[in-house]
Amino acid sequence: MTLLNFSQPMIGEDAIAAMVETMRSGWIASGPRVLAFEQALSASFGDRPTRSLTSATGAMELALLACGIGPGDEVITSTQSFFSTMNMIVKVGARPIFVDCDLITRAIDLAQVEASITTRTRAIVPTHFPGALGDMDALYSLARRYGLRVIEDAALVQGSEWQGRPVGSFGDIATFSFHPNKNMTTIEGGAIVVPDEKTARRVEILRFHGIQRNRDDTRDVALVGGKYNMSDVSAAIGLAQLARLPEFLAHRRKLADRYFEVFPKIDDAVLPPRGLAGQTWNMFCVLLPYERMGTTRQAFRAALLGRGIATGLSYEASHLTTIGKLLGYHSGQFPNAEQIGAHTVSLPLHCGMDVGDVDRVCAEIATLI
Ligand SMILES: Cc1ncc(COP(=O)(O)O)c(C=O)c1O
Structure with a gap:
């Protein structure tokens, strides 16, 4: 695999x-x-x-x-x-x-x-x-x-x-x-x-x-x-890379469009904003309701990894890091960032993939919900 x-x-x-x-x-x-x-x-x-x-x-x-x-x-x-x-x-x-x-x-x-x-x-x-x-x-x-x-x-x-x-x-x-x-x-x-x-x-x-x-x-x-x-x-x-940037961005957009088309329907999932003009797609991050899905983010990511799909975390909330806490911050202050930090998963998205890979990621996610 x-x-x-x-x-x-x-x-x-x-x-x-x-x-x-x-x-x-x-x-x-x-x-x-x-x-x-x-x-x-x-x-x-x-x-x-x-x-x-x-x-x-x-x-x-x-x-x-x-x-x-x-x-x-x-x-x-x-x-x-x-x-x-x-x-x-x-x-x-x-x-x-x-x-x-x-x-x-x-x-x-x-x-x-x-x-x-x-x-x-x-x-x-x-x-x-x-x-x-x-x-x-x-x-x-x-x-x-x-x-x-x-x-x-x-x-x-x-x-x-x-x-x-x-x-x-x-x-x-x-x-x-x-x-x-x-x-x-x-x-x-x-x-x-x-x-x-x-x-x-x-x-x-x-x-x-x-x-x-x-x-x-x-x-x-x-x-x-x-x-x-x-x-x-x-x-x-x-x-050399800058000369190819438009090509890279177009390929990334195609992959993001495909995610929007085939991502499984999950109530309460938060997907990125769709269809805004002039936007680029470095990452495709989704927030999923792990608890309702009977899992945790860690277990969900491990299950995907077990099926040959690596994911990322972008990003934890800065104010809840040790440095943030030393600065006097605590949980409950910034609910959106905290929800993102706790639930986000970055799905595969890069120019080495094609839309078939997006289909595979989404099909595997569908088996985990
Ligand atoms: C939003 C954001 N800012 C800054 C950086 C830092 O970039 P670099 O690794 O080039 O220092 C990153 C890297 O992931 C990032 O995602």
Whole structure:
């Protein structure tokens, strides 16, 4: 029995050839391919300043630092996100202020965002989920009204559009991931899109040790930086992957459409939002009523695994992690995120699958309800 992964990259011969060529070129760390990749990415984000990094986690950290966010500041964010969001806010010394999300779209709850704004609030960090973006107009008008920065965690939604415009091509700051589970990959990698070249320059300094050149070509460090620069090997893979992104997104959409067609009818199941224009499908997450089905999520996932189908968990509620609890949060505060955290399962969805695999997953689920 071959295992159907819940996620896997689609690495073509084009990416492999580009990688080998780079390896042979004599320049494998950051160099010409990184510049070319950044230009191509920038073009895909409406020519906005874009810099590549080693991960979306690093991109979030540098975004917060580039906004000057640190100790004493508050950042409002959805508790439904990957842990990196919470971690990076805490790491720069700020305090994450969690709010809930919509049960179906998982978009950050803007009424709760507004109610959480204090004199210490500096930024809103929404996380976008596959199948729907939140109301970007309402988000940005709220941010403008209160003079807040917005850092969009767009790790999962490269290629998604809001009213015909790709995420990253509008707004304030957006961060992207090229981890192998994402819509395209550079093995590990990420990118940040910022509003102006001055901020992009700050990101460049922060991503490479804080180094700036003096007039006499000696070096100085005036900002504490880190080491987040992408390699040319990754950038070469990224260039090949970016060229195929539309094809990958179309295939993912076909698989998601098939899930909607053949997913077994289960009362109380919560499926992702269906049929919104311009959306992408990095994951297909469903919430199932395990108790009523006479099982637990763990047993359900184990049963599927026993039939050769791997699933994922995206995501536990951040405020219920040990860090979240140390920050003073407790269960019962954010019911939608808590329900998602307790019930979500990510079903297989990647470009190595075809619709027959979706049919198989759904047929096996039908035998377990
Ligand atoms: C929503 C979200 N944000 C950020 C990240 C972090 O991405 P990376 O692994 O590139 O740091 C992930 C990774 O899964 C994610 O799902």
